[in-house]
Amino acid sequence: MDAASVLALPSTRHVFTAGDYLVRYGEIPTSCHLLLTGFAQRNKLLPDGSRQIIGLHIAGDLVDFQYSLLGRATHNVQLLTPAKVLEIPVGPLVHLMRSRPAVAEAIWRNGLTEACVFEEWIVNIGRRDARSRIAHLFCEIGIRQEQVGLGSRSHFDLPLSQEQLGDALGLTAVHVNRVLRRMEAEKLAWKSRRSVKVFDWDRLAAVGDFSGDYLDQRRAGQGGL
Amino acid sequence: MDAASVLALPSTRHVFTAGDYLVRYGEIPTSCHLLLTGFAQRNKLLPDGSRQIIGLHIAGDLVDFQYSLLGRATHNVQLLTPAKVLEIPVGPLVHLMRSRPAVAEAIWRNGLTEACVFEEWIVNIGRRDARSRIAHLFCEIGIRQEQVGLGSRSHFDLPLSQEQLGDALGLTAVHVNRVLRRMEAEKLAWKSRRSVKVFDWDRLAAVGDFSGDYLDQRRAGQGGL
DNA sequence: CGCATGATTGAACCAGCTCAACCTTAGTGG
DNA sequence: CCACTAAGGTTGAGCTGGTTCAATCATGCG
Numbered sequence: 001m002d003a004a005s006v007l008a009l010p011s012t013r014h015v016f017t018a019g020d021y022l023v024r025y026g027e028i029p030t031s032c033h034l035l036l037t038g039f040a041q042r043n044k045l046l047p048d049g050s051r052q053i054i055g056l057h058i059a060g061d062l063v064d065f066q067y068s069l070l071g072r073a074t075h076n077v078q079l080l081t082p083a084k085v086l087e088i089p090v091g092p093l094v095h096l097m098r099s100r101p102a103v104a105e106a107i108w109r110n111g112l113t114e115a116c117v118f119e120e121w122i123v124n125i126g127r128r129d130a131r132s133r134i135a136h137l138f139c140e141i142g143i144r145q146e147q148v149g150l151g152s153r154s155h156f157d158l159p160l161s162q163e164q165l166g167d168a169l170g171l172t173a174v175h176v177n178r179v180l181r182r183m184e185a186e187k188l189a190w191k192s193r194r195s196v197k198v199f200d201w202d203r204l205a206a207v208g209d210f211s212g213d214y215l216d217q218r219r220a221g222q223g224g225l
Numbered sequence: 226m227d228a229a230s231v232l233a234l235p236s237t238r239h240v241f242t243a244g245d246y247l248v249r250y251g252e253i254p255t256s257c258h259l260l261l262t263g264f265a266q267r268n269k270l271l272p273d274g275s276r277q278i279i280g281l282h283i284a285g286d287l288v289d290f291q292y293s294l295l296g297r298a299t300h301n302v303q304l305l306t307p308a309k310v311l312e313i314p315v316g317p318l319v320h321l322m323r324s325r326p327a328v329a330e331a332i333w334r335n336g337l338t339e340a341c342v343f344e345e346w347i348v349n350i351g352r353r354d355a356r357s358r359i360a361h362l363f364c365e366i367g368i369r370q371e372q373v374g375l376g377s378r379s380h381f382d383l384p385l386s387q388e389q390l391g392d393a394l395g396l397t398a399v400h401v402n403r404v405l406r407r408m409e410a411e412k413l414a415w416k417s418r419r420s421v422k423v424f425d426w427d428r429l430a431a432v433g434d435f436s437g438d439y440l441d442q443r444r445a446g447q448g449g450l
Numbered sequence: 451c452g453c454a455t456g457a458t459t460g461a462a463c464c465a466g467c468t469c470a471a472c473c474t475t476a477g478t479g480g
Numbered sequence: 481c482c483a484c485t486a487a488g489g490t491t492g493a494g495c496t497g498g499t500t501c502a503a504t505c506a507t508g509c510g
Contacts (some may be wrong), residue, residue, distance in 0.1 A: 170351030
């Protein structure tokens, strides 16, 4: 199994608390992180102090391998919750990928799926209103967690404050709050401190213009991947 | 040379006109495209008919290789100008990558840089106002073209209509127009039909909160890439 | 010359922001 | 077990960047 061979690499286990950094902007990375439990977030800061969250990670995600191949980190990676993390030196992982193409291709496909998520985020932030953005994000996270066996699409963890939700969606915490209240009143979905309950999945997906196709990692193309 | 070995693959040359599709949403890709001349754009359509451009390509870009490894295209790729395109079957390219790790790694690094551009787009659209968004995009395209020897950062081609500029930046054509006029009056930059003249690069970069670091492909990390 | 596409401008409107106050909740220390 | 506190949620009021709609102007092209 690919996963087993990654886990067999030299690595160290760490326990972090919410808010801890896995990677800081500008750092030269020497290792990457496999999130065993908990949630993480990648973000960039702007000169005026505002923040944009550019991606979310759930347990099982190999958080920053791709980026660790670049000379400098282009963003921060920070934990949203206490978490257990496996820290894997980049060198051995690259070596493993060279010797086992199947591993390389699995990791690569993983990166492709991530790119598809990026695309969706751009569309979401660029062209949808607040309600649709929130709905789309809820759908994405619901499906991703269902895929790895954490909760179901109708009830799953999402430990983001309204402020952080705003930072992920290009919105203000105040506005997120109002829209969340509205979505509750509409019986679409309900967000508590750390989780989401979806009352009507089909309607939520329609509101968010969500199609989960792009999250399916098993799609294989011509190239033999 | 890596580039030479890619060019030595079986491939067919095509000449397209502006607006032609290289890839359509939902298609099953069997080949990828190297843009020899001209400009291309990747986009997604929304149910209400609006469009979000999620990336721009200039001559020299291997437009959609990464995505051709997925089962179905997740977006459209369309030409902005007449263009010469090399169409390369995916199979042989994957084979080449397996037999020549250096090629694989070059292509991979290329994909990483693209991911960095994605990140910046999310930040741009999510957290910057219209003037900064436009400034940032101008800087990005200017540097990218300078890198490959097409024009200079102070004067380069950018054959996007104001409508298309809006679609790339999450704005309206009308608003793009007004902001462009303002930027001209401020002697920041001037956009004609098909090109951009930058009057004051430093100020433009400051307005767009632009740092070109992320576009540098030569950055190499620990992994030997 | 005539047409089509894109640029420009004005006016009214509104989704989302800002500012500021107040409320709730979950810890924490005693 | 309770008082205290800090972080985050909720709400109101006023404002504004960007949108919408619609008309007019420029331009390139057959």
